[in-house]
Amino acid sequence: MAILYPPIEIIRKRKPEATPGERTLLAFLLNAYDDEYEIFFQPFLNGDLPDIIVMHKGGGVMIFEVKDWDLSNYHVNEKGNWIVNCNNSVYKNSPLNQVLKYKKNLYDLHIGMLSNVLYISTAIQPNMHRNSAKARNHRTSIRLSSAKISQ
Secondary structure (H helix, E strand, C coil): CCEEECCHHHHHHCCCCCCHHHHHHHHHHHHHCCCCEEEEECCCECCECCCEEEEECCCEEEEEEEECCCHHHEEECCCCCEEECCCCCEECCCHHHHHHHHHHHHHHHHHHHCCCCEEEEEEEEECCCCCCHHHHHCCCCCEEEEEEECC
């Protein structure tokens, strides 16, 4: 089982509480990876606060931003903006842009300290509500984009 920081007992006591999507992803990651992997829940990184980061020494980093959204309430326009369907307003903090910002800041601020090639994967996991048709067919949707980063 992967190593979790902070321990699950601390995460359960946090306010605000972890969302159902965050708890589901944490449980999956903890069971999917062995103790060579470290999982950081909402780490503070020079002002950034990604939901989950998974690290493997010599293997790389994965950054997750979890959204507990009912995806039927949103669509993405041709410019990649997330639009709220009920009023056509633009959701300014797109989850993809959040993760890409975290990745850029991690690279810009911390990669100089690392000596090996680092692989950073960005992921977004929208948590579809049980009531939606998509949720009945697909419990979880994860989109990945990877970038090889070297010094």
